[in-house]
Amino acid sequence: MALAAAAPSNAVAQAAADLNLVTDTRVIGDENRTRFIADLTSDVGIRVFSLADPYRIVIDLPEVHFQLPAGTGAEGRGLVSAYRFGLISRGQSRIVLDATGPVRVDDYFVIPAVPGAGEPARLVVDLVRATPEEFATAALAYQESRAPTAPIVVPEANDGRTVVVIDPGHGGIDTGAVGLSNTVEKQVVLAFSLELAAQLRATGRYDVLLTRTDDTFLSLDQRVGFARAHHADIFLSIHADSFPSSSTVRGAAIYTVSERASNQIAAQLAAGENRADILAGVNIAANDDLVADILVDLARRETNRFSVALARDLVAQIEAATVMSRSPLQEAGFVVLKAPDVPSVLVELGFVTNPDDARNLGSESWRRATAAAMVGAIDDFFATRVAGALRP
Numbered sequence: 237m238a239l240a241a242a243a244p245s246n247a248v249a250q251a252a253a254d255l256n257l258v259t260d261t262r263v264i265g266d267e268n269r270t271r272f273i274a275d276l277t278s279d280v281g282i283r284v285f286s287l288a289d290p291y292r293i294v295i296d297l298p299e300v301h302f303q304l305p306a307g308t309g310a311e312g313r314g315l316v317s318a319y320r321f322g323l324i325s326r327g328q329s330r331i332v333l334d335a336t337g338p339v340r341v342d343d344y345f346v347i348p349a350v351p352g353a354g355e356p357a358r359l360v361v362d363l364v365r366a367t368p369e370e371f372a373t374a375a376l377a378y379q380e381s382r383a384p385t386a387p388i389v390v391p392e393a394n395d396g397r398t399v400v401v402i403d404p405g406h407g408g409i410d411t412g413a414v415g416l417s418n419t420v421e422k423q424v425v426l427a428f429s430l431e432l433a434a435q436l437r438a439t440g441r442y443d444v445l446l447t448r449t450d451d452t453f454l455s456l457d458q459r460v461g462f463a464r465a466h467h468a469d470i471f472l473s474i475h476a477d478s479f480p481s482s483s484t485v486r487g488a489a490i491y492t493v494s495e496r497a498s499n500q501i502a503a504q505l506a507a508g509e510n511r512a513d514i515l516a517g518v519n520i521a522a523n524d525d526l527v528a529d530i531l532v533d534l535a536r537r538e539t540n541r542f543s544v545a546l547a548r549d550l551v552a553q554i555e556a557a558t559v560m561s562r563s564p565l566q567e568a569g570f571v572v573l574k575a576p577d578v579p580s581v582l583v584e585l586g587f588v589t590n591p592d593d594a595r596n597l598g599s600e601s602w603r604r605a606t607a608a609a610m611v612g613a614i615d616d617f618f619a620t621r622v623a624g625a626l627r628p
């Protein structure tokens with residue numbers, strides 16, 4: 237999947253004026269030795285490490301602004317098949333190189349800028365072909381040098397109001413689907429989530445929290461961890477779909493979690509959404525514990541009944557506001573829905589690859605109407621289906 241440079245908001249553009257800019261990237265060399273180069277306006281410190289399954293090289297650097305043409309990184313060369321870049325957390329940017337196979341970082345360095353001569357700073361990473369064993373040794377050495385990072389858990393006092401956690405999908409280095417008229421999933425789902433949050437807050441009935449309110453990357457288990465830490469009563473993950481082989485496929489759909497997907501398309505979609513961490517260069521192995529624990533948690537069976545009820549309410553209300561997919565109620569194995577104690581649904585608002593859906597996703601009035609329908613569904617869910625059952 238090609239990751240386009242993010243179209244910055246005004247606030248971001250303002251902050252970017254003070255930031256180090258990446259103005260050009262290129263890959264040179266062949267299948268034995270490949271060099272990745274990035275030009276920057278000023279010097280940076282970098283950290284380089286490798287990750288397996290699939291083979292990736294990760295370059296971490298302080299927050300920079302990527303001023304690169306759309307489509308940059310879609311194609312690589314030599315040992316690099318493609319690359320992505322963006323914000324991975326506040327103050328930290330990341331470049332992820334997808335390797336064609338096992339590789340070794342032969343050298344990496346930053347050549348300082350020469351402002352008088354108009355020479356930019358130059359970040360260079362040299363890769364050479366390696367055996368799987370050499371690759372594994374390097375990846376392991378890195379993991380051992382680094383303490384495991386736990387998901388951010390900020391327990392908060394619950395004032396007794398219903399807590400709704402809204403999770404705008406993707407963000408930062410992970411753009412999500414990119415479709416027609418440069419419709420970028422991470423941007424349209426954030427705009428929709430902010431509208432939905434504002435409308436839910438306006439009712440006075442809900443405490444509304446968002447997993448992200450700007451263009452920041454979050455791993456899937458950070459999103460799940462956020463919902464659990466804040467004692468969410470419901471969790472809504474907001475996404476947009478893509479179907480590159482046909483522009484006529486369109487419509488919204490609501491997903492709940494299941495080990496078995498309702499059909500092949502649902503399975504593919506879940507696999508795509510679950511790849512977010514891989515694309516962003518997150519070490520899945522280090523985060524496996526939470527997901528493994530969650531998978532065996534029997535509490536989820538009870539939770540899932542509520543998730544399905546919420547999904548039905550959402551379909552019933554959203555139908556009036558927008559075009560639905562042919563089978564709007566679906567199940568699949570989304571990692572982000574696997575909190576054992578929080579009823580969770582994933583809303584696919586529409587297809588960025590369909591012209592009508594793409595237009596809707598960019599329309600403020602469509603967002604307002606569709607968010608209003610979702611507020612109605614959430615009201616219905618708590619009023620009729622739950623009736624206190626979620627709380628002691």
Ligand SMILES: [Zn+2]
Pocket residue numbers: 405406412413421475476509
């Ligand atoms: Zn998505």
